Amino acid sequence: MSYATEYERSLRDPEGFWSEQARALPWFEAPDPARILSQDDNGAWRWFAGGRMNTCHMALDAHVEAGRGDQVALIYDSPVTGQVQKITYRELLEQVALTAGALAGLGVGKGDRVIVYMPMVPEAAIAMLACARIGAIHSVVFGGFAPPELATRIDDAAPKAVLCASCGIEVSTVIPYKPLVDEAVDLAEHKPAHTVVLQRPQVEAELDRPGDLDWQAWLSEAEPVACTPVDATDPLYILYTSGTTGKPKGVVRDNGGHAVALHYSMKAIYDCDVGDVFWAASDVGWVVGHSYIVYGPLLRGCTSVLFEGKPVRTPDAGVYWRVIQDHGVRSFFVAPTAFRAIKKEDPDCRLKDRYDISSLTYQFVAGERLDPPTYHWLEDHLHIPVIDHWWQTETGWSMCANMAGVELLETKPGSPTLPVPGYDLRILDEQGREVGPNDEGAVVIREPLPPGALPTIWGDHQRYLDAYWSAYEGFYLTGDEGYRDEDGYVYIMGRMDDVINVAGHRLSTGAMEEVVAEHPAVAECAVVGVADADKGQIPLGLVLLKDGVNVSADELEKELIQRIRQAVGAFANFKRVVIVERLPKTRSGKILRATLRKMIDGVPYTVPSTIDDPAIVPEIEAHLRDRGVM
Numbered sequence: 001m002s003y004a005t006e007y008e009r010s011l012r013d014p015e016g017f018w019s020e021q022a023r024a025l026p027w028f029e030a031p032d033p034a035r036i037l038s039q040d041d042n043g044a045w046r047w048f049a050g051g052r053m054n055t056c057h058m059a060l061d062a063h064v065e066a067g068r069g070d071q072v073a074l075i076y077d078s079p080v081t082g083q084v085q086k087i088t089y090r091e092l093l094e095q096v097a098l099t100a101g102a103l104a105g106l107g108v109g110k111g112d113r114v115i116v117y118m119p120m121v122p123e124a125a126i127a128m129l130a131c132a133r134i135g136a137i138h139s140v141v142f143g144g145f146a147p148p149e150l151a152t153r154i155d156d157a158a159p160k161a162v163l164c165a166s167c168g169i170e171v172s173t174v175i176p177y178k179p180l181v182d183e184a185v186d187l188a189e190h191k192p193a194h195t196v197v198l199q200r201p202q203v204e205a206e207l208d209r210p211g212d213l214d215w216q217a218w219l220s221e222a223e224p225v226a227c228t229p230v231d232a233t234d235p236l237y238i239l240y241t242s243g244t245t246g247k248p249k250g251v252v253r254d255n256g257g258h259a260v261a262l263h264y265s266m267k268a269i270y271d272c273d274v275g276d277v278f279w280a281a282s283d284v285g286w287v288v289g290h291s292y293i294v295y296g297p298l299l300r301g302c303t304s305v306l307f308e309g310k311p312v313r314t315p316d317a318g319v320y321w322r323v324i325q326d327h328g329v330r331s332f333f334v335a336p337t338a339f340r341a342i343k344k345e346d347p348d349c350r351l352k353d354r355y356d357i358s359s360l361t362y363q364f365v366a367g368e369r370l371d372p373p374t375y376h377w378l379e380d381h382l383h384i385p386v387i388d389h390w391w392q393t394e395t396g397w398s399m400c401a402n403m404a405g406v407e408l409l410e411t412k413p414g415s416p417t418l419p420v421p422g423y424d425l426r427i428l429d430e431q432g433r434e435v436g437p438n439d440e441g442a443v444v445i446r447e448p449l450p451p452g453a454l455p456t457i458w459g460d461h462q463r464y465l466d467a468y469w470s471a472y473e474g475f476y477l478t479g480d481e482g483y484r485d486e487d488g489y490v491y492i493m494g495r496m497d498d499v500i501n502v503a504g505h506r507l508s509t510g511a512m513e514e515v516v517a518e519h520p521a522v523a524e525c526a527v528v529g530v531a532d533a534d535k536g537q538i539p540l541g542l543v544l545l546k547d548g549v550n551v552s553a554d555e556l557e558k559e560l561i562q563r564i565r566q567a568v569g570a571f572a573n574f575k576r577v578v579i580v581e582r583l584p585k586t587r588s589g590k591i592l593r594a595t596l597r598k599m600i601d602g603v604p605y606t607v608p609s610t611i612d613d614p615a616i617v618p619e620i621e622a623h624l625r626d627r628g629v630m
Ligand code: COA
Pocket: 142, 143, 144, 145, 168, 170, 175, 281, 282, 283, 286, 288, 310, 311, 312, 334, 335, 337, 338, 341, 366, 367, 502, 503, 504, 505, 569, 570, 571, 572, 573
């Protein structure tokens, strides 16, 4: 089969294309052929409305019924605790059914929300699947988020319960989670009725609040439950992601479209099928973790690796190769930043030679731009296809990829290759006209989006329309800018908005600005993402002091760093603050962040004609150079 045929058919006959993919999955009631693609009451495109199913049934029960009960479903490999645990499909099903019963015992049912705030332990995946089993909607929050961020999500999702672990482990530092959850619940207006805590031996939590429960005791009183049938369009989960403002966007994922898209992608993109070992070295708190540690591999009947460690220091820069060898990984997916960390410690990739990684067939990378030096380093040392693919939380799976399971095309460094079937990708200029080859513009997708992509933002459909559909009528705005070359290859150059990507983690500079602006000495501020050789981008704070304030620059920097760690999280890598006299603005008062970013990164920029005072540009450039920022 050729990529071109597959892609062309997906756009010419989307309903035929996706209903064929849907037939590969075990539905309780197959989707109605007359409603493969329809519009809901909000006018949003929906896939498979009326089809009855359960994602957990498709991911677990159906495999056990098909005789795959003894196949390993999850491999938990945890260098930080020295454990490796293999869980078969049958065992995973038993644990999920019991946890689902325990949730039902708390009064959690179809449509209720449950927040999961856990490190990379099997119970995190079990919690997600248990929610799916009873039709409850999980919202997993990355364990690195500080209490105020968790509180915002608790208030927005209004969960009946929070499921957490007593601690996370960052290399050798043990981070107690329960105090963070307690603080978040105190900050939030909504109070979940229960907090269920998985006690880990590294730190046991005090269960001293009303509604606190011990995970094991909770399970010991539960009975396993069967799957609750849901509609394909019922929500499976909410995953909060950074937007332009401080308030995160609750990306809603439905059950049916999501299952069909991920099942398709496992083979078509990652070339993995029943029994193959797939590893995404991400975190369950991010979309990669949702789609490709938990749901995708299990829907396809693969074995998924759940890794609790880092690319380096757990114990060294050879750990990825060790895991690939020990578990026979076929396709491996990770963010480029992780390889930059390995490359720094083991520039010639010597540690790889200690292991037999002959099972590794493809190396996938995503989450941020794959810089050509890292691409070449991987090619030179691995001698297998290195596949960059581009996607985002909103879509839940790839928009551009070199589709290993369809037809492997020539790769070009810096490009995630061509659009994936279902994505009618265009590059538009500010007036909404398509640009020619090699001209940059906004990367957009023509409606309808394929199955799996978000149909709304939780509790705020207007924000969904405003953020994604208002810039160009009939086109989904990805927020990225880029171009296509003469062969149609897509190049993603970066975000057009205030979202930044730090070590593969998506963050909002707006959220950080809100925290910086609250400092009593700060009159005004801008946080911009600037290029960083290791982490891709890091945030830089530019602050203007209130008149008459007497504070040392060092002291202020220390205080602001601490505030961001406590309000957003250490993973934001907010480490540098520069005091400025003025900030460049438009006549209407909007800070010219993109201009500042380009200036600091040393890339060519044009000063917008809307600038209030052009004289500020050389002034601020000299100032930043003086401070060693440029
Ligand atoms: N819980 C608590 N703290 C966390 C955390 C978590 N889950 N993740 C990161 N942090 C903390 C770190 O401990 C560190 O704290 P410190 O400032 O006190 O030392 C801080 O946040 C910065 O972390 P990070 O940016 O991750 O730097 P690092 O040096 O610890 O690790 C990498 C660098 C590249 C190894 C790591 O960022 C990585 O593996 N990135 C891949 C990201 C990824 O998988 N993204 C998913 C998209 S595919």
